[in-house]
Amino acid sequence: MDWLESGNMAVKTLTSNKLRTGLTMLGMIIGNASVIAMIGIGQGAQRLASEQFESLGPNVLFVTPGSPGARQRTTFLPRNLVWDDAKAIAAQVPSVASVAPQRQSQLSVTYGGKNRTTLIMGTTPEYLIVRDFDVAKGRFINNVDLERNTRVAILGSEVAEQFFQGQDPIGSKIRIRNISFEVVGVLQAKGSFLGNNQDDAVYIPLTTSATSLTGRTSPFGLDLTFISISAVNEANIPAAEFQITNLLRRRHKIISEDDFTVQTQKDILRIVGTITGGLTALLAAIAAVSLLVGGIGIMNIMLVSVSERTQEIGLRKAIGASEQDILMQFMIEAVMLSAAGGVLGTGVGIGGILLVAAFSPLQAVVSPVAITLAVTVSGTIGLVFGVFPARQAARLDPIVALRSA
Amino acid sequence: MSTIVQLQSITKVYGIGDIIVNALAGVDLTVNAGEYCSIMGASGSGKSTMMNIIGCLDRPTAGRYYLDGIEVDTLPDNELARIRNQKLGFVFQQFHLLSQLTAWENVMLPMIYAGVPVQERRDRAREALVRVGLEQRLQNKPTQLSGGQQQRVAIARAIVNRPVVLLADEPTGALDSTTTEEILDIFGELNASGMTVVMVTHEADVARRTRRVIWFKDGQVLESNLSPKDVALVSAG
Known part of the structure; x- marks a missing residue:
């Protein structure tokens, strides 16, 4: 039995119980949509912050009192x-x-x-x-x-x-x-x-x-x-940073640690990037939990499906399906469920990003990486959570399976 | 006349905890090509176990089983699946059709596992359905068919891969007497055209339609070549 046959068979089985298929997919849809929307919104926030800093002008430097190290040691400077x-x-x-x-x-x-x-x-x-x-x-x-x-x-x-x-x-x-x-x-x-x-x-x-x-x-x-x-121009920023640092060290008679910090726009952008990047990762991680829950939903339904279709499995084995055939059939069903949920969820997620962008200053960032990742991850989730039920199905004894009513 | 099924001192022991059940206790049996035989016996006599072993769904505990010249008792699971697909056709009491598939698709199923190309699959499945008189019902789902029609679809599915033996396990057990006659007519026609048929039944009326009755008792063959008209005699005594 080849992939096309198996896929065909899986489509027939999945479409024969549309409500259940839909509800199972819903878990993956929500999971994917939230991952993609969260990453999109996070990256939108990151871009917004970056652009605002860039709007300060590319040549700006800031000098603040205290140094990162000193800030950790004392609260009163x-x-x-x-x-x-x-x-x-x-x-x-x-x-x-x-x-x-x-x-x-x-x-x-x-x-x-x-x-x-x-x-x-x-x-x-x-x-x-x-x-x-x-x-x-x-x-x-x-x-x-x-x-x-x-x-x-x-x-x-x-x-x-x-x-x-x-x-x-x-x-x-x-x-x-x-x-x-x-x-x-x-x-x-x-x-x-x-x-x-x-x-x-x-x-x-x-x-x-x-x-x-x-x-x-x-x-x-x-x-x-x-x-x-x-600074005079953008090319002079590193020079300015160096000269300002030297001048202030001399003026403040620094012998060990600086009591001031010179930051360029790039430095600040990097800090902002780190913070918003961390936030994005956090949001994505929370969203990923729902992806996991969706995967468990698929496993649950596949297990129910295996016990409901015991007779079908017995019959298929009796007419010549090998263990691999049965395993593949159930794996493909699980992967199809999760991948289809992944694709639909991606659509919903992109819709969500565009909606947020329409009603807030955040920009819509549809990240191709996030989409590829989400669909791949959901396909993998289908594989991982499909293995256990599929093995259960493949290992059924055909005699027992045929007799179960 | 070639031998299709050859069983040599087959035993099957089930162990459930401390209780050991000898389902089959040394069965020797031969079925030749073109035969039409029924396996009878009281419940618990071992006839279902026999059927499972002949059908390669189960392995004997000891003994040798040659199917169409191949020793199948030692084959691994994958090989057995292939043997079931290529050499055996099954008809069950509860039909066991897949409800999400049409009659036609149900009959094509064994050929999918056999790797038959799509067009040939469709043609052969239609031929098989024509043979059982269901050419008008190709696109019907099982729920749209009567019990007798469903069993005919199951028979078409069983013969579509041209098996060397057709195994039927109480094929008329779920049917009324009129439909039973129709189904048995089909088995008769198939046998007349050369198909070897082995049928498990507990109904003397059904066994009477076959040409040889094998009588099981306590896991052993009591009578291996009983004439159908003597069935009443054995069941009485």
Whole structure:
């Protein structure tokens, strides 16, 4: 008996009990659909995150205080990254184009009885260039503001919308932590970044933030949360990273471990990739459990089928089917069930991905690897879970099988 | 006249725990080509065990069995399956047709295992069904056929691979008397055209249609060549 005959026979048997075949396949359909959808959604999230980081501009580097090793050892770090570091980088590193020192905290902002806790960012004029923001109305921070510690504020578009609802906010006074600031500008809307709304922020001069608001200064100078730096061009990023690291080591008199971290966009992308990749794997692993359950469902039904078809097996053996013939027949039925479930499940999974993509910012990523994997895995599951029932069938004694009623 | 079935001191012992049952206790039996014989005996006399051994569904505990000149008692399972496929045809009391297949497909089944090409398979299956008078029922499923028709499909299936012997185990046990006659007519015609037929039955009326009766008692052949008209005599005594 050849493969075609066996396949034909299996199709006949499977279609003769459509409800049962359908329900058995449902397990595999759900399993495959969830694996493919989870991997797709995970990869979509990964791509979204990557693209958002890429939207920062390809030339951006970040310097943050502390090092990965130091972070593990202590929770309280002295604020050792200071404005002078940023100034030194701007002045001494040739491959750097602009340097934007940033000092940020979450503070409560009030205007006309409305209250909102938002990101207060102390920075310098370079921020606009490095982070690629545009001013919609009025002006941004300038050097005079920095020198004189002026109490001026530039609003992110969402803050402006919430407090002023279309009215011109320029010249109005808002209160940040009960200190009055004059609104001198509004930024263009930029959208969210990794779920963080970038337009929900208020910008003030770096110096003002230190003197009037948070007041915390490290023993080394005006402390920073981090420094955003843009390199001259993409090719200069490794050079910039190296030069910045050297300069800061010298300035901080490092003899063993760095107390700062320089990260390029690539580094961050890699971290993001690791995190989202891990998440994707986790989702896929959870989904794979349902694939396993589907496989067990197939084994269960095949076992029922063997005991129900004892007489058929006896008859087939009596008219000349060998043990291999019977084994093959039941194996093919199991593999067909699972592979067909796999193919249908793939369709459902792709549909699910497209649906999610249509109603969320996630992109639809239909991974050919995931599909090949899912269908192969479900075929294999059919094989593995089909072996036991098929052996049961093949080993039946034809005399006993024929007599069973 | 060639010998089709030759059994030499066949024994079959079943051991169920401490109880040992001698189902067959030294059977010598020969069936020649073209014979039409019935195996009779009380239940438990060993006639079903005999049938299973002749049909290569079971192996004897001891003794030799030659089927069409081949010693089959020593063959491995796969070879036995092939022997059943090529040399034996089975007809059962409960017909044993596959319900998901049509009459035609049921008859083609043994040829699938024999590796007969598709076209030849279809032709031969149709011929066999014509022979049992079912040319109008090729596409019917078993549930759409009467008991007698189902048994005729089973007979067509049994003869389609041109076996050397047709084995029938109580073939009329599930049929009424009219249908029984029809089925026995078919067996008679098949035998008349040269088919060797061995039939197990407990009905004297059925055995009377055969030409030789083999009588079993306590796992042994009591009478190996009884004339059918003497059946009543033996069953009485």
